[in-house]
Amino acid sequence: MTETLTLAKIKQAFGASLIEAHSQLGHDTVVISKSAILDVARMLKTDPELQYNYLMDLTAVDYWKRNPRFEVVYHLYSLANNQRLRVKAPLGGNEPEIDSLTSLWAGANWFEREVYDMFGIRFKGHPDLRRILLYPEFEGHPLRKDYPITKRQPLIGPKV
């Protein structure tokens, strides 16, 4: 399979940070190290030939017992070229942290809050990193694979 323009550009500019890249059925996927995420995203957004100007989704996966354990997944879309790109960044440790993309896409704000809420992944540079779906008294991060399924949360009383 011939290498797509997107993959070639990422390889050229961020070869050292690129962990893996593949292209299947017209969809490109790149796995990059977390330290480069902000620069890669900025390049993808501003490059005149790529123009991945739309952050469609931002989520995370907990590959429990794998090291590195977490992976943050970004889905980008180029409105100009009708092209999609999946960017993944593996994160290790129990207190994983990655750069926030809110400086590039304002819409990343709530996505990152949800990922923080569910997985406990912190986003460096996020303007307002609070829980978004659950309540502040909630203990733990429920989409982590080691979250006990029968865990009872403290009941929150009426606000007086």
Added chain:
Amino acid sequence: MEIVSGGSTTMGFFTTRLDKMIGWARKYSIFQYPFITACCGMEYMATACSHYDIDRFGAGLPRFSPRQADVLFVVGTISQKLAPVLVTIYEQMCAPKWVVAFGVCTCTGGFYNDYASVPGIDTIIPVDVYIPGCPPRPETVLHGLMMLQEKIQNQKQEL
């Protein structure tokens, strides 16, 4: 209640206990507050409409303020985040008051055995009648309502 006729008077008369009479009045004037959060609401509406006609039981007038209601119908899954609202609504109701847990989610949490749902509303407020089912058929709801009426009739009436 007994009807006594004859004796020295020409007209019949009733003898009863005050408790029973108040219970009789209360069980046929159930003003419900429907606290509807999920799919069970459809079945509640089916019960409340003309085909099943909940008005036969004197429960035909839902109130949309808890301060005017006697019976709290908790219909649908209650999430942990909503729990304080339900408690507030319950506390706003004037005594005497009763609570009906409508559907399996309100009874036990049902299949939502997860981080977000309350495992049965009896963990946060007292419940008088449990109507299981996912969702319960209107017949089940009416049976539950009749059980509630029985309970209202037979309890000590607080004035």
